[in-house]
Amino acid sequence: METADRSDAPVIVVLDGPAGTGKSTVSREIASRLGLSFLDTGAMYRAMTYWLLQNGVDVDDPEAVANASAKPVILSGTDASGPTITVDGQDVSGPIRGPEVTAAVSAVSAVAEVRTRLVELQRGSAHAAPRGIVAEGRDMGTVVFPAADLKVFLTASVDTRAARRAAQLGLQDPAEVAAIMADIERRDAADSGRATAPLRKADDAVEVDTSEMSPDEVIDHIIGLVRQRAAVPVSR
Ligand code: DC
Numbered sequence: 001m002e003t004a005d006r007s008d009a010p011v012i013v014v015l016d017g018p019a020g021t022g023k024s025t026v027s028r029e030i031a032s033r034l035g036l037s038f039l040d041t042g043a044m045y046r047a048m049t050y051w052l053l054q055n056g057v058d059v060d061d062p063e064a065v066a067n068a069s070a071k072p073v074i075l076s077g078t079d080a081s082g083p084t085i086t087v088d089g090q091d092v093s094g095p096i097r098g099p100e101v102t103a104a105v106s107a108v109s110a111v112a113e114v115r116t117r118l119v120e121l122q123r124g125s126a127h128a129a130p131r132g133i134v135a136e137g138r139d140m141g142t143v144v145f146p147a148a149d150l151k152v153f154l155t156a157s158v159d160t161r162a163a164r165r166a167a168q169l170g171l172q173d174p175a176e177v178a179a180i181m182a183d184i185e186r187r188d189a190a191d192s193g194r195a196t197a198p199l200r201k202a203d204d205a206v207e208v209d210t211s212e213m214s215p216d217e218v219i220d221h222i223i224g225l226v227r228q229r230a231a232v233p234v235s236r
Contacts, residue, residue, distance in 0.1 A: 009132075010126070010129060010130070010131060010132035010133070011034075011036060011131065011132030011133075011149050011226070011230045011231075011232055012126060012132060012133055012135070012145050012147070012148040012149050012150075013030065013031075013036070013132070013133070013134045013135070013148065013149060013150045013152075013222075013226055013230075014134075014135050014136070014137075014140035014141045014144075014145050014148045014150070014151050014152070015027045015134070015135075015136040015137075015140065015152045015153075015154055015222075016136070016137060016138055016139065016140050016141050016142070016151070016152070016153050016154070016199065016201070016202070016205070017138075017152075017153055017154035017155055017199075018138075018155070018161070018184070018187075018188045018191065018192075018199060019161065019165075019184050019187050019188065019191075020156070020160075020161030020162065020164055020165050020184055021154040021155060021156045021161060021210055022154065022156070022164065022210055022215060022218065023136040023137075023154055024040055024042070024136060025215055026154070026210075026215060026218050026219055026222065027040070027134045027135075027136040028040075028080050028083065028134075029215070029219050030134050030219055030222055030223055030226070031080035031133070031134035032080040032081060033219070033223060034132075034134070034223065034226065034232045035131055035232075036080065036129065036131055036132045036133055036134050036232070037078035037079070037080065037125070037126075037129035037130075037131070037132070037133040037134070038078055038079075038080035038083055038133065038134050038135075039076060039078050039083075039122060039125050039126070039133055039134070039135040039136070040076070040083060040085075040136060040137075041118070041122055041135060041136065041137035041138075041140065041144075042105075042136070042137055042138075043076065043083075043085045043093075043096060044074055044076060044085070044118050044121065044122070045105050045108060045109040045114070045118065046085075046092075046096035046097070046101050046102075046105050047072070047074045047085050047086075047087045047092050047096055048069065048072060048074060048087075048108055048114055048118065049096075049101050049104050049105045049108040049109075050087060050092050050095055050096050050101050051071075051072035051074075051087045051088070052065060052068060052072075052104075052108060053100060053101065053104060055068065055071075059104040059107050059108050060107055062107075062110070062111050065107075065108055065111045065113075065114060066111050066112070066113035066114070069111065069113045069114045069117050070113075070117060072087050072088060073086075073087065073088050073089070074086070074087055074118070074121060075087075076121070076125055078125055078128075078129060078133065080134075102183070106186075106187050106190035106191060106194075107190075109138075109191070109194075110190070110194040110195070110196065111196075112196045115139075115196055115197055119143065119144050122135065122137075122144050123144065123145075126145065132230075132232075138191055138197070138198075138199040139197040139198075139199070139200075141153070141201075141202030141204075141205045142197065142200055142202045143197045146202075149226070149229050149230040150206070150222075150225055150226050150229050150230065151202050151204055151205035151206065152205060152206050152207075152208055152222055152225070153201040153202070153205040153206070153207045153208070154208055154210055154218075155207060155208070155209045155210070155211075156209065156210045156211045157211045158181060158184060158185060158188075159181070160210075160211045161181075161184055162177055162178075162180045162181035162184055163177065165180050165184070166180050206225060208221065208222065
């Protein structure tokens with residue numbers, strides 16, 4: 001009986017963890033292989049930050065951020081084969097990855113009103129996903145989807161995360177790698193130390209240290225965990 005119930009219900013798989021653990025790549029591929037939708041919630045915080053910067057809102061003034069946070073229309077397309085993110089109809093998938101947004105996003109995502117608004121959109125996306133969703137971020141398991149079928153907390157050493165980010169950006173200069181590491185450590189501290197929905201492993205999350213694993217190994221491992229807990233179709 002339990003299996004029948006589970007096979008009917010949309011599957012919710014969540015991945016949380018600090019910057020540079022490979023959450024986005026791994027989550028999207030898992031969603032794709034299982035035929036589920038995919039939600040990159042960091043992109044939503046980045047899209048909010050981009051809009052605030054474009055509209056001259058002081059991102060270091062929490063009250064100004066809170067007052068503006070209801071204004072942008074943020075839409076996430078959750079097709080794992082081509083996720084999209086728009087603000088007021090504009091495709092912002094490129095600019096939200098730029099250094100200005102990356103530098104400001106931790107301050108914006110610490111504002112409670114921003115989180116309330118985006119959490120509502122995130123739950124709406126999961127609700128609208130026909131077969132279920134793989135959602136990644138910082139508070140998926142602790143706040144947004146406390147009843148998820150599977151919660152994963154991805155970790156990796158800060159050196160590994162900095163090296164991966166540097167490789168993605170094609171950087172080799174030790175000074176540049178050190179700067180990336182400093183930025184990762186700054187964001188880790190801000191995301192873990194904030195009062196509202198700090199980055200934290202949910203008590204019932206499975207921790208996966210990816211330092212010594214390839215992306216494919218991480219993906220296969222997590223798909224195995226999903227299959228233990230939820231009725232999902234055979235991989236495509
Ligand atoms: O995953 P990312 O680097 O794109 O996330 C950008 C920032 O957004 C990150 O520094 C913290 C914030 N964030 C958050 O507070 N909660 C989430 N669920 C996802 C991201």
